[in-house]
Amino acid sequence: MSGPRYQRTKRQDQRLVGFECQDCGWVSFPEEKRTCKRCGSAPADFEEVGLAERGEIKTFVVQQYLPDDIETPQPVAIVDLPQVDGNGEAARAYGLLTETHLAEIDVGTEVEARFRELFADGSRPINSFKFGVPRATKGDSDRTDDNSGDGTGDSGTGDGERAGADPGGRDGGDGR
Amino acid sequence: MTRDAYVVGSGIIEFGELYEKSFDDMLEEAYLNLLDGVDGGVAPSDIDAAWYGTIDIAGEGSSGSALAHATGLFETPITRVENACATGSDAFRNASLAVQSGAADVALVIGAEKMLDDTAGLIGSAALERLWRGRGVTMPAYFGMRATRHMDQYGTTREQIAEVSVKNHANGVKYPYAHQQFECSVEDVRESPTVSYPLNLYDCCPVTDGACAVLLASEDRAREFTDDPIRHAGWGLSADSFQRGDDLALSNFPATRQASSQAYERAGIGPDDVDVAEVHDCFSITELITYEDLGLCADGEGGRFVEEGHPHLDGDTPVNPSGGLLSKGHPIGATGVAQIAEIFEQLRGEAGDVQVDAPEVGLQHNIGIGRNATGAVSCVNVLARD
Numbered sequence: 001m002s003g004p005r006y007q008r009t010k011r012q013d014q015r016l017v018g019f020e021c022q023d024c025g026w027v028s029f030p031e032e033k034r035t036c037k038r039c040g041s042a043p044a045d046f047e048e049v050g051l052a053e054r055g056e057i058k059t060f061v062v063q064q065y066l067p068d069d070i071e072t073p074q075p076v077a078i079v080d081l082p083q084v085d086g087n088g089e090a091a092r093a094y095g096l097l098t099e100t101h102l103a104e105i106d107v108g109t110e111v112e113a114r115f116r117e118l119f120a121d122g123s124r125p126i127n128s129f130k131f132g133v134p135r136a137t138k139g140d141s142d143r144t145d146d147n148s149g150d151g152t153g154d155s156g157t158g159d160g161e162r163a164g165a166d167p168g169g170r171d172g173g174d175g176r
Numbered sequence: 177m178t179r180d181a182y183v184v185g186s187g188i189i190e191f192g193e194l195y196e197k198s199f200d201d202m203l204e205e206a207y208l209n210l211l212d213g214v215d216g217g218v219a220p221s222d223i224d225a226a227w228y229g230t231i232d233i234a235g236e237g238s239s240g241s242a243l244a245h246a247t248g249l250f251e252t253p254i255t256r257v258e259n260a261c262a263t264g265s266d267a268f269r270n271a272s273l274a275v276q277s278g279a280a281d282v283a284l285v286i287g288a289e290k291m292l293d294d295t296a297g298l299i300g301s302a303a304l305e306r307l308w309r310g311r312g313v314t315m316p317a318y319f320g321m322r323a324t325r326h327m328d329q330y331g332t333t334r335e336q337i338a339e340v341s342v343k344n345h346a347n348g349v350k351y352p353y354a355h356q357q358f359e360c361s362v363e364d365v366r367e368s369p370t371v372s373y374p375l376n377l378y379d380c381c382p383v384t385d386g387a388c389a390v391l392l393a394s395e396d397r398a399r400e401f402t403d404d405p406i407r408h409a410g411w412g413l414s415a416d417s418f419q420r421g422d423d424l425a426l427s428n429f430p431a432t433r434q435a436s437s438q439a440y441e442r443a444g445i446g447p448d449d450v451d452v453a454e455v456h457d458c459f460s461i462t463e464l465i466t467y468e469d470l471g472l473c474a475d476g477e478g479g480r481f482v483e484e485g486h487p488h489l490d491g492d493t494p495v496n497p498s499g500g501l502l503s504k505g506h507p508i509g510a511t512g513v514a515q516i517a518e519i520f521e522q523l524r525g526e527a528g529d530v531q532v533d534a535p536e537v538g539l540q541h542n543i544g545i546g547r548n549a550t551g552a553v554s555c556v557n558v559l560a561r562d
Contacts, residue, residue: 026421038420059325059426061317062373073373076317078418078426092421094313102373107328 016051029091050084181275182398182405185214186517191386202387203246224280229267229287230509260544262555264512288387289507316372323461336479338365348499350529355505384505410443431554432469447471451535454515
């Protein structure tokens with residue numbers, strides 16, 4: 001197995017770098033390609049933009065039934081990450097959530113990116129971001145500036161990664 | 177296009193856990209049921225070309241020869257079509273285009289899938305390919321994200337989403353080929369195990385094996401096979417992804433809007449003209465959203481639409497009289513073909529216990545997944561009585 005077919009580990013997996021189409025403003029992340037997926041411009045003129053470490057949950061689910069080697073419950077969200085300079089469109093991407101109680105998650109919840117080893121592909125670690133609800137007590141220790149490939153010492157597979165709440169609590173809530 | 181194509185026959189097999197049947201067995205049975213079901217009879221030598229819809233999830237049928245082996249239709253051009261969950265409906269579309277163009281006078285469409293032989297493939301494809309974006313993201317998660325957003329954005333209730341499943345299971349017990357025939361209440365849906373919040377087990381279609389065949393003929397040949405052919409009046413096919421940043425894609429499926437707009441335009445109709453529809457309800461929320469995307473109700477009104485009974489068997493716009501994927505099952509390659517077969521029967525007044533009141537126009541719809549995003553492909557076909 002040669003690893004993920006469509007998306008290889010690149011600089012943008014370890015830095016919050018997006019690519020803004022100069023024709024329509026759509027921001028590609030994490031992929032850097034030469035055609036725009038919204039306006040169809042080809043070749044498109046993309047400019048690199050920095051993305052903020054904090055973004056907003058646009059929608060989410062909490063997965064309960066997964067293969068044995070994947071932890072459950074596992075929350076997954078669609079996260080919009082604004083550009084650092086506050087201008088232009090946000091980048092939209094999937095985000096696995098970590099160190100977050102299910103009851104804290106909602107549409108509109110602010111989350112921050114945290115660098116992790118997500119899983120191992122054979123002997124190779126696959127590093128990228130997870131997202132979590134910001135915590136004052138954690139300060140800046142979970143900042144994502146480290147691009148050494150070692151992460152912050154959190155393997156991403158320990159119990160600390162578990163969402164930690166009873167998913168049934170989610171189901172008990174009434175329709176909104 | 178130079179001429180119209182007509183559906184002149186269909187043959188389906190019972191959907192379910194068909195462990196004892198091979199791909200060949202299922203294809204052969206659907207094919208024989210079709211030959212037997214054509215009013216005026218059809219000989220294998222009448223068939224000019226065939227299209228085989230499968231995503232081959234169980235590792236069979238990687239070319240048209242798989243269909244040739246099952247049917248004996250060697251020396252006939254057979255094309256395998258794969259287009260995610262729209263595989264069956266796109267196989268039908270391709271066969272129809274061949275008839276419309278004059279390349280074939282009589283075309284066979286068969287869709288088949290063995291989902292239970294290799295269910296790991298459904299999860300495996302999601303587990304590895306997209307790094308942090310999609311690690312372990314499963315089908316209920318892709319669609320469940322729309323449910324969470326739809327509830328937040330439009331005030332759709334969990335109960336309204338469950339109503340879709342209640343309706344379709346009520347229909348499914350009356351449909352002889354359905355995989356899971358049981359009735360359930362909103363409470364039953366709510367109390368079934370959580371799969372991916374906010375979706376529970378009864379919000380999800382079963383994993384099902386199945387096959388279905390339909391026969392198409394040109395306008396000048398159709399009446400050789402039946403006095404009551406049904407015209408393929410329009411089609412649409414489109415692709416999209418919520419990663420393009422369109423906010424509508426968080427709560428709805430723009431691809432369905434694009435595909436249905438094309439189909440309506442080609443058919444010269446609008447959503448108000450649709451008398452019966454077979455739509456993609458892989459999950460309860462998918463159908464609720466599809467009401468809006470097809471224009472059967474306004475944006476955000478899907479919950480109210482089902483709650484008020486409009487898509488019920490006796491409602492003004494019956495949707496999924498066959499029980500839909502939720503009770504019938506979703507053998508991917510067969511799904512769209514079976515929907516076409518059901519619309520064909522509905523328009524001919526042959527739908528038995530699930531027959532709706534004298535429909536003239538029927539719509540068939542699939543939405544599929546790809547590149548780690550739902551809404552990646554949508555196919556819509558419109559059938560009409562002439």
